[in-house]
Amino acid sequence: MAYSASILSRAEARLKQAQKAHQEAQARRRGEIYRTLPRVAEIDRQLRQTAPRILALSLRQGLGQQEALAALRQENLALQDEEAALLDGAGYPTDALDETPYCPLCGDRGWQGPTMCQCLKDLCRQEQITELSSLLNLGDQSFETFRLDYYDRQVWPEFHRSPREGMELVLSSCRNYAELFGTFPHKNLFLFGAPGLGKTFLSACIARVVSEKGYSVVYDTAANVFARFEKRKFARFGEDAQQAGADTRRYLTCDLLILDDLGSEFTSPFIQAALYEVVNTRLVEDKHTVISSNLSLDAIRQRYSPQVASRLEGEYLSLGFFGKDIRLLKKQR
Secondary structure, three states: OOOOHHHHHHHHHHHHHHHHHHHHHHHHHHHHHHHHOHHHHHHHHHHHOHHHHHHHHHHOOOOOHHHHHHHHHHHHHHHHHHHHHHHHHOOOOOOOOOOOOOOOOOOOOOEEOOEEOHHHHHHHHHHHHHHHHHHHOOOOOOHHHOOHHHOOOOOEOOOOEOHHHHHHHHHHHHHHHHHOOOOOOOOEEEEEEOOOOOHHHHHHHHHHHHHHOOOOEEEEEHHHHHHHHHHHHHOOOHHHHHHHHHHHHHHHHOOEEEEEEEOOOOOOHHHHHHHHHHHHHHHHOOOEEEEEEOOOHHHHHHHOOHHHHHHHHHHOEEEEEOOOOHHHHHHHO
């Protein structure tokens, strides 16, 4: 999962904080037990001396070595039994003094070999949702809060259905795409229609659900995405070039890219090439993409290259939005 360096860095910092808090909690509990049960503190001190004593006996040659080792081990077991009984009698679990890692799966490393551990994945997912929330106002945007009552029930002849019927289909498709991410029949969506009809809202809903499933999700406007590709090409050196390179790699490798407002950017041969790189690379790499635009497919064919138009028509499920501008209806109400 191609999380950004900033998301990964914040998640790793939070993991360290969680580890520290876990260690501090263990130390507080140990101190409480020692104050409550002084004999347990003494037993613990004796048990910590066992290893050096065993080592000293192991290095000593002569008669009685094995007998002394056996006696020491027996003493150690007796102390452990006494400690367990004292802890149990005071209402503590018998392993209350054990020093355990915050995450037993990875031992607090965050990784199991080359694979990210679930503890770090969960933190990356949370950081990603926080980042998406700052861009998409995810606080109140969900499939459950999407309101169909803004869409007219009157049939529009050119579409052979009402806006309400059309949006019921669009909403169902977007919801299934998000909830069945990875198994939905279509890997890519093309959301198109006039402004103010809910394209960005439903993109945010998809981003929320897919992100909560633990997939890496990147949302950005087409203008910003192409600006980063331009920066990558022309800022050859320095921190800006490195950051642009990292950003464009994320656009190409994340599990889900949501490219919003395609068509609002200034079109040039460079933009054409950048769009083709995004669309084609993600298709080749079998990545999922959602593109929203105010442009129809006919307008896409006129504005962009035949290669891009062909891929959008052939590899994307097209969902058309039509109706009255929701923003204006909200103001009127």
